[in-house]
Amino acid sequence: MLDAKKLNQEYLDWVKKSYEYNQLDNGIVEIVSPFLDNFSDEIGMYAIPKKNGKIKLTDDGWTIDNLNSIGVNINKSKSRKNILEQQAKSYGIDVIDGELCTEVSEHDFPVAKHRLLQAIIFVNDMFMMAPKTTSNVFFDDIDNFFTENNIRTTKNSSYIGQSGLTHRYEFSIPGFKDDVPLRLIKTMAAGNNTMFAKSIVTDVMQTEPVVKNENPRFYVMLNNYNKNNKIIEINQDILNLFKSSSIQPVLYSEREKFLPEFRE
Structure with a gap:
């Protein structure tokens, strides 16, 4: 473990x-x-x-x-x-x-x-992972997903962590008092990028103490499609790393399953 x-x-x-x-x-x-x-x-x-x-x-x-x-x-x-x-x-x-x-x-x-x-x-x-034939990128796809489902997000929220360095989240969904948690969301266009996965864990570890009074939940949305729009397998070690760090991995192919959490 x-x-x-x-x-x-x-x-x-x-x-x-x-x-x-x-x-x-x-x-x-x-x-x-x-x-x-x-x-x-x-x-x-x-x-x-x-x-x-x-x-x-x-x-x-x-x-x-x-x-x-x-x-x-x-x-x-x-x-x-x-x-x-x-x-x-x-x-x-x-x-x-x-x-x-x-x-x-x-x-x-x-x-x-x-x-x-x-x-x-x-x-x-x-x-x-962007195909040559489109101007769309993974960030856009996620932004469109939230918009199409009437989920209001703030893009590119930054927090100063315990080390004094800035840690950025591509999307955030505000919370409300103790009832609704703050949701901070990172993205990985290349879902098997191990080094980026480790840096995301550090972002969360540095940010969590700063926002702990807002009952935060952390997510990372991973692109599990290739350029031919076919589903690929994400390295299980990366998924385990996120889960053990209290970060919920969200495979893009399964994003609809998390709508109830994002809509809270």
Whole structure:
């Protein structure tokens, strides 16, 4: 049986120890994270000193280039480009000339680095399963599901966790006093993305103490369809990880079963 608290601490310790910082020319610092992309390469970021004393944090265009390489061309679809910009903005990140980036003071660097990494991972996951022939992404599908069922949600709610870092939920459904719980919902477009699953558990573990007075329930909606719209099996270890961490996994093919809970 997995221990959620132990897993959370091990995850945080692993993240802290696994970053690499490499000094490059012109004062630029390469930051190599322990998180992997679709090709099992480590996700990198760059810290660039600016004349105004601030630091520019950027993915150097990696995220969009990576999506292009798997056939998801953001710039050819106005809808996808708007979605990308909106979702990046919800993390406090800009999209400029194909880069995910932000400028911050040295004091705000740790939090901004976390926000940029979160944005890179989420955007990469969000578009990963999108067919070339549609502008729709998993986030849109879930949004439409709630709208069609007259469930009022707030998109992109953020909470400052115990560590002082921001943790974002793609959807939230407000509660009411002690009778109706607050429901916080994460999404996984690639339902078998183990690394993203672990980061979601940490988000919940960091957020739960902050919202405990609102009787929270946590959900993660997993896409269990492939590009051909056929149901795929989700790794049982991922499902067990969520359940042991008091997170309800919701397979997209079974979303209708959870309507009563979402409508409370």
